[in-house]
Amino acid sequence: MKRRTILSMEQALSLPYATLRFAQLGWRVIRIESTPSGAGLPGDPNRYIGAKVVDDDRRTYFVAPNVGKESIALNLKEPEGQAVLQQLIRELDVDIFCCNTVPRRYQQLGIDYETLRAVKPDLIWAGISAMGPSYPDAPGYDPVIQAMTGYMELTGDPDGPPMLSGVPLVDLKAGDEVYANVMLALAERAETGRGTRIDISMLQAAASWLITTLPLLDFDCRPDEITRSGNAHRKFIPTNVYPTADGFIYIAIGSDVQWKRLCETAQFFDVANAVRRTNEGRHQERDAIQRDMTAATRRCSTAALSEELRKATIPHAPIHDIPGVREMAAIRDKLTATRTPDGKLVRMQPMAVDVAGAPSTFRFPPKYGQDTLAVLREAGIAEAKCVSLREQGIIAG
Numbered sequence: 001m002k003r004r005t006i007l008s009m010e011q012a013l014s015l016p017y018a019t020l021r022f023a024q025l026g027w028r029v030i031r032i033e034s035t036p037s038g039a040g041l042p043g044d045p046n047r048y049i050g051a052k053v054v055d056d057d058r059r060t061y062f063v064a065p066n067v068g069k070e071s072i073a074l075n076l077k078e079p080e081g082q083a084v085l086q087q088l089i090r091e092l093d094v095d096i097f098c099c100n101t102v103p104r105r106y107q108q109l110g111i112d113y114e115t116l117r118a119v120k121p122d123l124i125w126a127g128i129s130a131m132g133p134s135y136p137d138a139p140g141y142d143p144v145i146q147a148m149t150g151y152m153e154l155t156g157d158p159d160g161p162p163m164l165s166g167v168p169l170v171d172l173k174a175g176d177e178v179y180a181n182v183m184l185a186l187a188e189r190a191e192t193g194r195g196t197r198i199d200i201s202m203l204q205a206a207a208s209w210l211i212t213t214l215p216l217l218d219f220d221c222r223p224d225e226i227t228r229s230g231n232a233h234r235k236f237i238p239t240n241v242y243p244t245a246d247g248f249i250y251i252a253i254g255s256d257v258q259w260k261r262l263c264e265t266a267q268f269f270d271v272a273n274a275v276r277r278t279n280e281g282r283h284q285e286r287d288a289i290q291r292d293m294t295a296a297t298r299r300c301s302t303a304a305l306s307e308e309l310r311k312a313t314i315p316h317a318p319i320h321d322i323p324g325v326r327e328m329a330a331i332r333d334k335l336t337a338t339r340t341p342d343g344k345l346v347r348m349q350p351m352a353v354d355v356a357g358a359p360s361t362f363r364f365p366p367k368y369g370q371d372t373l374a375v376l377r378e379a380g381i382a383e384a385k386c387v388s389l390r391e392q393g394i395i396a397g
Contacts, residue, residue, distance in 0.1 A: 003026065003027060003028055004022065004025075004027040004028065004095045004096065004186075005027070005028045005030070005092055005093060005094050005095055005096075006019055006022055006027060006028065006029045006030065006094070006095065006096045006097075006098060007030050007032060007085075007088060007089065007092075007094050007096070007097050007098070008029060008030070008031055008032065008096075008097070008098040008099070009031075009032040009033075009076070009097075009098070009099040009100075009101065009109075009111060010031055010032070010044070010098065010099070010100055011033070011043075011044040011045065011046065011100065012044070012045070012046055012100065012171070013046065013065060013142070013168060013171040013172075013175075014100055014128050014140070014142075014170075014171040014172075014174040014175050014202065015098055015099070015100035015128050015174075015175065015178065016031075016044075016046075016065040016066055016175075017065050017171065017172055017175035017176075018098065018126075018128075018174075018175035018176070018178035018179050019031075019069065019098060019178075020064075020065050020066070020067070020068070020069075020175075021175070021176075021179045021351075021352070022096075022179070022182075023067065023068035023069055023362065024068070024336070024351050024355075024358055024359070024362075025355060025358055026357075026358060026359055028070070029068065029069040029070070030069070030070045030071075030072060030088075030092075030371070030375060031044075031066070031069050031070065031071045031072070031366075032072055032073075032074050032076075032085075033071060033072070033073050033074075033368060033369065034073070034074075034075065034076070035073050035074065035075040035081075035393055035394070035395065035396040036073075036393075036396055041057070042073070042368055042369075042396065043057065043071075043073065043368040043369070044062070044368075046061055046062045046065075047059065047062045047368060048062075049061035049062065050062070053340060054340050054341050054342065054364075055367065057367055057368045058364075058365055058367060062365060063338070063346065063348075063364075063365055064348045064349065066365035066366075067336075067338045067348070067362035067363060067364065067365055068338075068359075068362035068363050069363075069365065069366065070366055070370070070371040070374075070375060071365075071366035071367065071368060071369055071370050071371055071372075071397070072369060072371055072372040072375050072376070072395070072397065073368060073369030073372055073395060073396035073397040074372070074394070074395055075393055075394045075395070075396075076109040076110060076111065077108070077109065078392075078393075078394055079110075080389065080392060080394045081394045081395075082109070082110030084376065084381070084389065084394065084395070085110065085111070086110075086116070086119045087379050087380070087381065088375065088376075088379050089116060089119050089120050089123065090119060090120060090379075091378070091379040091380050092375075092378065092379055094120065094123065095123070095124060095186070096123070096124045096125075096126065096182055097111070097116055097123055097124070097125050097126070098125075098126045098127070098128075098178065099111055099126075099127050099128075100127065100128040100129070100140070101127075101129075102129060102130075102136060102137055102138065102139060102140075103127065103129050103132075103133040103135075103136040104136035104137050106127070106133075113125040113197040117195060117197075120195070121194070121195060122189055122193060122194060122195045123195045124182055124185045124186065124189065124195050124196050124198070125195065125196070125197045125198065126178050126181065126182055126185075126198040126199075126200065127198070127199055127200065128140065128174050128175075128178060128200045128202065129199070129200070129201065129202070130144075130145065130201070130202050130203060131201050131202070131203045131204075132199050132200075132201035132203075132204065133199055140174075140202045142168040142169070142170045142171040142202075143164055145170040145202045145203055145206050146164055146165065146169065146170055146206070147162070148203060149170070149203060149206040149207050149210065150210065150213070150214075151164075151165060151169065151170070151206065152164060153226075153227060153228065154213060154226075154227065154228060155228060156228045156230070157228060157230045158224075158227065158228045158229060158230055160228070162228070163228075169206070169209075170202050170205070170206045171202075173202075173205050173206055173209065174200050174202045174205050174206075176352075177200045177205045178198070178200055181198045181200070182198065185198060212234075213225070213226045231250075232290070233252070235279075236252065236253060236254050236279065237253065237279060237282040237283060237286055237289060238251065238253050238282070238289050238290065238293050239251065239252040239253055239254070240290065240293070241319065242293055242294055242297040243294060243297060243298055244297050244298065244300055244301055244302040244305055245298060245299065245300055245301045245302075246301045246302055247302045247318065247319065248302070248318070248319045249297065249302050249305055249306065249309075249316055249317070249318055249319070250316060250317045250318075250319060251293070251297075251309065251314065251315070251316045252314075252315040252316065253314070253315075254315065255279075256277060256278055256279060258313075258314055258315070259276070259277070259279075259282070260277070261312045261313065261314060262309075262312060262314050263276075264312070265308055265309075265311075265312050266308075267296055267297075267299070267300060267305065267308055268293070268296050270292070270296070271289065271292045271293060271296060273285075276289065302318050306318060326347065331350060334350035334351070334354070335347045335348060335349070335350055335360075336348045336349065336350060336351060336360050336361070336362065337360065337361045337362070338361065338362050338363070338364050338365075339361075339364060340364055341364060346364075367397075368396075368397055369395075369396045369397015370397060371397075372395050372396065372397040373386055373395075373397075376389075376395065
């Protein structure tokens with residue numbers, strides 16, 4: 001089977017995360033970064049975020065999304081750089097081109113679908129932007145989109161301010177949409193031989209997740225159904241975080257049958273009454289149930305309570321910190337890894353889904369422009385031409 005090749009003009013997180021998923025399959029991913037402009041540090045700004053790892057342009061925030069990739073520095077503002085890009089697409093038989101710049105720049109940089117399709121008609125083209133090509137100047141930042149799509153309105157304590165998620169959900173959702181839609185495009189290309197243009201709007205992708213709130217507007221919902229509810233579930237009661245004698249535990253009651261089993265345990269026997277037998281009844285006594293549940297959970301350690309809930313087959317979990325997540329048996333054996341140039345092992349997040357034959361250890365992220373000359377030579381660009389391109393500022397690294 002042909003190893004897929006991706007050229008990706010990427011920066012920040014949304015697109016690097018998408019192309020990481022392809023790198024995790026063993027596909028070839030070549031990052032394109034801009035040449036130095038004199039206005040700040042060269043290349044992806046995320047290279048310079050976090051603590052220094054091995055050098056200044058491979059810091060902690062940059063590592064995990066960019067393992068297993070190659071890096072070239074190419075000036076696409078100039079016609080010569082655009083010509084190099086087209087030669088790379090032809091000679092490397094590129095399957096997929098990706099970008100996550102504002103749509104207004106597509107034609108300026110010669111990366112628009114129409115231009116690149118003329119070079120390779122079966123090319124799959126994928127772009128991430130804040131709101132799609134109809135809003136060509138809108139910058140796409142995860143926190144901004146979380147604010148725009150109501151995520152912040154839905155997150156946090158009811159009596160507190162709107163709050164960001166602790167995970168960059170919008171960036172990762174957009175990246176997953178690139179991954180999924182490229183796979184669909186490859187399947188269609190196998191049947192038709194045609195390429196595809198894919199435009200991912202971060203705003204639209206994020207709004208597609210409002211499945212439990214946005215439709216309620218046409219059901220004359222109460223205001224408290226579409227705003228912050230802290231750790232409590234808006235519909236299923238009791239589902240919340242509860243204090244224990246030595247920490248916290250999350251308990252989720254998703255049905256009346258589970259509620260009955262909960263109330264049959266010694267720890268929660270006193271929480272039951274006739275009104276609370278149904279979820280509708282429990283809504284009527286929501287605040288009182290919260291107080292009663294809290295009084296019951298405070299009497300036990302997290303471990304003892306967890307054992308009692310396990311026996312009753314009640315969904316629950318301790319609140320893990322991040323080191324605790326990494327040590328879970330179900331995660332520990334799935335971690336991916338890389339090694340710094342001096343041999344230090346870096347354990348990273350697992351793949352989203354197990355794929356037979358996929359690698360679990362990846363090349364450390366490349367330095368800025370590290371692979372520029374090797375990739376250009378592979379595409380048939382002569383040494384003398386490479387020297388000339390460097391002198392003109394068309395390539396770097």
